[in-house]
Amino acid sequence: MKATTLNNLFSQFWPYTIDGLSLGAIYALVALGYTMVYGVLRLINFAHSEIFMIGTFGALGTLHLFGMPSNVGGFALVALVLALAVAGGIASGGSAVILEYVAYRPLRRNNASRLAALISAIGASLFLQQLFARLVIPQAFGLPKEKGALPVQGHFVHHTNVIHIGGFELSNDRLIVIVGAVLMMVALDMFVNRTKLGRGIRATAQDPETAVLMGVNIDRIVTATFALGGAMAGVAAALYMLRFEETRFDVGFLLGIKAFTAAVLGGIGNLRGALVGGIVLGLIEMYGSAVFGSEWQNVVAFSVLVLVLMFRPTGILGESLQQARA
Amino acid sequence: MNDTTNRNPLSRARDGYSSFFDTLRDRWATAPRWARWVVYLVLIVLAILLPADGVGSFMSPYTDWPTLLFFPIGGYILLAIGLNVVVGQAGLLDLGYVAFFAIGGYAMAIFGTKMHMSFWEILVVGVLLSAVSGIILGAPTLRLRGDYLAIVTLGFGEIVRIVANNTDYIGGPRGIGGIPHPPSLSEWTIPDNGFFDAIGIGGVQPLKYGALDGKPYYYLMLLLIVAAIIFAKRLENSRVGRAWASIREDEDAAELMGVPTFKFKLAAFAIGAAIGGAGGVVYASQSVSIIPTNFPFILSATILAAVVLGGSGNLPGVILGAFLVAWIPERIRGLQEYRVLVFGGVLVLLMIFRPEGLLPSRRRKAELAEGEGGMGGLGAEVGGPVTVAAGEVGE
Numbered sequence: 001m002k003a004t005t006l007n008n009l010f011s012q013f014w015p016y017t018i019d020g021l022s023l024g025a026i027y028a029l030v031a032l033g034y035t036m037v038y039g040v041l042r043l044i045n046f047a048h049s050e051i052f053m054i055g056t057f058g059a060l061g062t063l064h065l066f067g068m069p070s071n072v073g074g075f076a077l078v079a080l081v082l083a084l085a086v087a088g089g090i091a092s093g094g095s096a097v098i099l100e101y102v103a104y105r106p107l108r109r110n111n112a113s114r115l116a117a118l119i120s121a122i123g124a125s126l127f128l129q130q131l132f133a134r135l136v137i138p139q140a141f142g143l144p145k146e147k148g149a150l151p152v153q154g155h156f157v158h159h160t161n162v163i164h165i166g167g168f169e170l171s172n173d174r175l176i177v178i179v180g181a182v183l184m185m186v187a188l189d190m191f192v193n194r195t196k197l198g199r200g201i202r203a204t205a206q207d208p209e210t211a212v213l214m215g216v217n218i219d220r221i222v223t224a225t226f227a228l229g230g231a232m233a234g235v236a237a238a239l240y241m242l243r244f245e246e247t248r249f250d251v252g253f254l255l256g257i258k259a260f261t262a263a264v265l266g267g268i269g270n271l272r273g274a275l276v277g278g279i280v281l282g283l284i285e286m287y288g289s290a291v292f293g294s295e296w297q298n299v300v301a302f303s304v305l306v307l308v309l310m311f312r313p314t315g316i317l318g319e320s321l322q323q324a325r326a
Numbered sequence: 327m328n329d330t331t332n333r334n335p336l337s338r339a340r341d342g343y344s345s346f347f348d349t350l351r352d353r354w355a356t357a358p359r360w361a362r363w364v365v366y367l368v369l370i371v372l373a374i375l376l377p378a379d380g381v382g383s384f385m386s387p388y389t390d391w392p393t394l395l396f397f398p399i400g401g402y403i404l405l406a407i408g409l410n411v412v413v414g415q416a417g418l419l420d421l422g423y424v425a426f427f428a429i430g431g432y433a434m435a436i437f438g439t440k441m442h443m444s445f446w447e448i449l450v451v452g453v454l455l456s457a458v459s460g461i462i463l464g465a466p467t468l469r470l471r472g473d474y475l476a477i478v479t480l481g482f483g484e485i486v487r488i489v490a491n492n493t494d495y496i497g498g499p500r501g502i503g504g505i506p507h508p509p510s511l512s513e514w515t516i517p518d519n520g521f522f523d524a525i526g527i528g529g530v531q532p533l534k535y536g537a538l539d540g541k542p543y544y545y546l547m548l549l550l551i552v553a554a555i556i557f558a559k560r561l562e563n564s565r566v567g568r569a570w571a572s573i574r575e576d577e578d579a580a581e582l583m584g585v586p587t588f589k590f591k592l593a594a595f596a597i598g599a600a601i602g603g604a605g606g607v608v609y610a611s612q613s614v615s616i617i618p619t620n621f622p623f624i625l626s627a628t629i630l631a632a633v634v635l636g637g638s639g640n641l642p643g644v645i646l647g648a649f650l651v652a653w654i655p656e657r658i659r660g661l662q663e664y665r666v667l668v669f670g671g672v673l674v675l676l677m678i679f680r681p682e683g684l685l686p687s688r689r690r691k692a693e694l695a696e697g698e699g700g701m702g703g704l705g706a707e708v709g710g711p712v713t714v715a716a717g718e719v720g721e
Contacts, residue, residue, distance in 0.1 A: 044477065106678040115419060116681035118476065119634050122627050123673025130667035145663075253623070257484070260477060295492045302481035309478055310466045 009290040014168045016286045022174040022243055024282020025181030029236035030259035031266070031274040032188060033096070033229030039205040039269035040225045042114065043104065046121035049256020050128035051096045051230050055237025056247035057132065058091025059084040060154045061140065063241075073158035073172065080156070081176055081242050088234035088241075096230025097223055099124055105219075133249035151248040154241060177239045184235050185275050188228065192271060197224055205269065254298060258285075261305040267315030276316055347685060373548055377541045389656060392540030396612060398652035400547035401605055406632045406648035407554045407641065408601030413630065414639035414687070415562060416594035417574030418468070419476040421626055422483025425463075426456045426599040428621035430606020432490060435502035435616055445508035445535075449607050456603020457596040464595035468588060483626055491618040501617030505610050508546070510534040535611075543612045550608060554601050555641060561597070562641075570594055624666070631673055636683050643685030 009016065030052050037045040045051075062084055063069070072080055103124040107117050137148040163170040192198035203211040204221045212218060240255075241247065258281060266277025281301060288300030308315070354362075375381070382391025405427060412420045433452035437443045443451070467478045491499050511533035516522050532545050561567050569590045572580035581587045610616050628651055636647020655665040676683075 103674050107681070110678070110681070112677065112681045115413075115634070115638075116677045118419065119631065120674050120677035122631070123670045123677065125670070126624070126627065126666055127670030127674065130664070130670060134664060134667060254484075257477070257480065261481075264474070264477070296488075299485050299488050299492075302485050305481050306467065306478055309470055309474055313470060313474065 006291060009287060012290060016290050017283065018170060018174050020283035020286035021279060022177040022282070023286065024262070024279035025178050026236050026240050026243070026278075027255070027259045027262040027282055028275045028278025029181050029184060029232050029239070030255065031263040031278050032185070032232040032271060034260050035263040035266075035268050035271060035274045036201070036225050036229045038263070040201060040222060041104070041108075043117050044121065044260065045099075045104075045226075045229075046118060046256075047099055047103065047125040047128060048096075048229070048233060049252030049259075050125050051092045051099065051252075052233040052237050052240075052256060052259075053132065053247070053249065053252035054095045054128070055088035055092035055230075055234035056241055056251055057136070057140070057152075058234060059088040059238040059241045060152060060247060061091075062087035063154050063156055064141075068154070069156050071158040072156050073160055077157065077172060078176060081180065081238060084238035084241060085180070085235045088236075088238040089231040090234065092234030092237060093227045093231035095128075096226040096233070099128075100222060100226040105222075108222075129249050129253075137249060149249060151246045153246045155245050157242060157245060173242050177243050180235070180239055182275075184232060185271070188232060189271055191228070197221075201225055258298075258301050261301060261308075263315075264305065265308050265315055267317040270315065270317050273315055273317035280316070348688075351688065370552070374545070377544050385653070386656060390540055392544050394540075394653075394656055396540050396543040396547050397609055398656070399649055400544060400551060401609055402629060402632055402648040402652040403645050404547065404551050404554060404605040405602055405629045406636070406644045407551065407558055408598045408605070409629050410633050410638065410641065410644045411558055411561070411601065412594050412598035413633055414644065415558075415567060415574065416570040416591055418591060418594060420479045420595075420598070421476045421623075421630065422463075422479035422481070422486075423598070423602055423629055424621045424623065424626040425479075425483040425486040426460060426602030427606040427609070427625070428486050428490065428618075429456045429459050429599075430603030431610040431616050431620070432496060432502070432606075433603070434607040434610035435505050436496060438506045438611065439502060439504055442506075445506065445607075445611050448611075449604065452607040453600045453603050456606070457600040460596040460599025461592060463599075464592045468591045468595065480623065480626070483621075483623060487618050487621050487623075490621075497617075499618060501615055501620075503615035505614050505616070507535040507537065507614075508611050510536075537614075543608070547608055550604055554604070555645075557597075557601075558641060566590065566593065628669075631669070634683055635673075635676060637686035638683060640683075640685055640687035643683055643687070646685055647683065 030048070033048045033051065034045060037043055037048070066080070066083075069080070103120050104117060107120055112120075133148045134145065135148075137143065137152065138145045141152060143150075157173050160172050161169050162172050162175050192201055200211070200216045200221045201224065203214065203216055204218060208218060211221075237247075240251075259278070262277035262281045263274050264277070265281055266273025266275065281304060284304055285297050285301050289297040292300065357365075377392040377395055379391070385391060386394050405423065408426075409420065409423050412418050412423070430452045433455050434445070434448050437448045437451060438445070463479070463482050467475060467482075470478060490496060490501075496502060510531075513531060513534055516530045516532065530541050531539070532542050535542050535546075562570075569580070569585050569587075572583070572585055573587050573590060577587055613620075629648070632648040632651040633644050634647070635651060636645065637643030651669075655669070658665070
């Protein structure tokens with residue numbers, strides 16, 4: 001029994017690795033939002049998973065806008081994904097800013113406890129999920145009301161293998177996901193480390209009171225943090241649509257928890273840690289599902305979370321948005 | 327930043343409401359012992375009369391009122407009392423509380439259908455099993471603090487549900503059916519005469535657990551709730567309760583003062599889990615069959631919301647919160663479709679306008695007002711989730 005399942009892993013090693021990498025890239029992008037907000041506000045933005053969900057629908061809506069193309073391949077696909085990423089980024093980034101304004105800012109003004117903030121986040125998360133399941137999805141896609149909770153499909157990719165060497169195959173969608181995610185991470189890393197706004201974010205994460213004394217406008221920084229994190233989730237959502245070609249109102253729930261796991265795994269508050277954590281989690285998950293069967297994939301992910309927090313609670317790279325290294 | 331001197335009508339109404347309850351609480355604190363016992367007795371009698379048809383026709387025109395009283399109302403109240411031990415008293419944020427409810431439920435299902443044990447034996451076993459699983463979860467994770475603990479417990483809740491879903495021995499996604507009802511203790515019937523009829527409980531067989539009448543199950547749940555309340559209240563006023571309060575307010579200070587914080591946190595987890603497990607056993611024995619989707623994350627969130635809505639740390643508040651959370655969606659059928667939507671929105675509004683809950687415990691209110699462990703007006707003012715081992719990994 002054991003030997004055959006391990007055989008399964010070894011005989012299919014490359015496909016599992018590629019799947020793990022592309023899944024991990026998406027986790028990493030979503031994890032950025034958690035890690036940035038946590039770094040600046042010390043808040044688990046529980047509704048970030050719904051920000052991601054809104055991004056998938058932003059991307060899907062854009063596909064419909066283009067008349068639902070099918071069998072797109074080659075460079076046309078790259079261009080299309082770029083458009084989806086922009087749409088998803090705007091949808092998610094915008095809703096993240098609104099979320100902060102409605103659900104978190106009043107609490108910050110009241111000096112509320114972190115428990116209160118987390119409950120507010122859970123409330124916002126439920127609200128957004130149900131808003132989409134009951135109203136937005138049926139309205140936008142002309143479905144009967146009770147169908148709002150079902151997955152919405154959007155097939156548009158013509159799958160081809162870009163690289164094919166021996167047992168190693170890399171299909172076009174997975175290649176775009178991995179490359180796209182890495183490019184976004186590099187861009188964000190440069191933004192946080194090189195620009196004035198990025199310096200403000202790092203300063204606030206490190207010591208908010210001193211940052212204020214040095215003339216940093218905290219509210220602007222918080223808004224920027226949510227906008228950037230949301231936009232990353234939106235890009236992740238577009239890549240998710242490319243990879244899985246369907247979404248639903250609660251698509252963010254599990255993915256959000258796992259992205260948070262990735263953030264913790266890499267070291268929360270640490271942008272590069274999010275990349276490492278996402279990739280590691282994606283790989284572990286796929287290898288785990290190869291060995292134990294795909295129905296145990298989520299159990300493997302959560303067990304990893306528990307184990308990491310037990311043995312290295314600061315994550316692989318440690319917490320460090322505060323340490324001004326981003 | 328702290329210009330909280332609001333002068334709008336809304337906050338004045340809030341202040342009036344708060345001072346009314348403060349007066350009530352002062353009265354209660356100074357009331358003589360006999361007066362308290364009278365109030366307790368009146369409350370218990372009212373609870374016994376609650377399932378009467380007359381009450382039901384107003385409270386629940388759409389569903390069978392006694393069944394509704396059993397679950398969700400009674401069930402939520404029991405779970406909220408259990409979660410309050412963890413969240414309200416010890417200050418540990420548990421987002422996977424439904425796991426213990428599930429463990430109790432599956433204990434009832436497995437031992438009842440496969441080993442043919444009786445309900446009362448399983449109640450004991452289920453409670454012990456849940457407590458042990460609370461310790462198993464707590465031992466590795468309680469060294470974490472705050473948000474990290476929340477996410478780990480959430481993960482645990484999901485693990486339990488997915489494992490139940492993937493294990494064929496316990497029915498996988500189809501769950502377990504044919505769970506036995508509790509054996510009837512007696513066929514005794516409340517006399518069907520004028521007086522008992524008038525108060526609406528004539529002809530009820532309160533100790534006969536059949537498939538049709540929901541009232542006996544409600545009484546069983548009531549018994550558990552009363553037991554849990556007494557238990558929780560006694561704990562709160564004991565050395566254990568004081569230790570929990572000190573951990574909740576400042577864990578480092580508590581540790582330095584010689585409170586074995588880890589042990590007491592573990593105890594809070596185990597006790598909370600045990601109460602949740604008891605709820606699960608009773609729930610499973612009434613509903614005949616259970617499936618993994620009976621135990622979703624949303625239930626954990628709902629119970630947590632009940633605790634926070636009512637006033638975390640204050641038993642009457644928690645009970646009120648659980649009642650409202652369970653009852654309102656059932657009462658307003660027109661909102662059925664949108665109830666989670668409304669629920670989510672209400673949670674956000676509540677946290678903005680009344681983060682301490684409807685009936686807050688005075689001590690908790692003071693803690694919240696001080697902003698201890700808060701996000702702060704600026705952003706991060708408290709240290710990150712420090713762990714016991716933090717000294718070793720600091721760079």
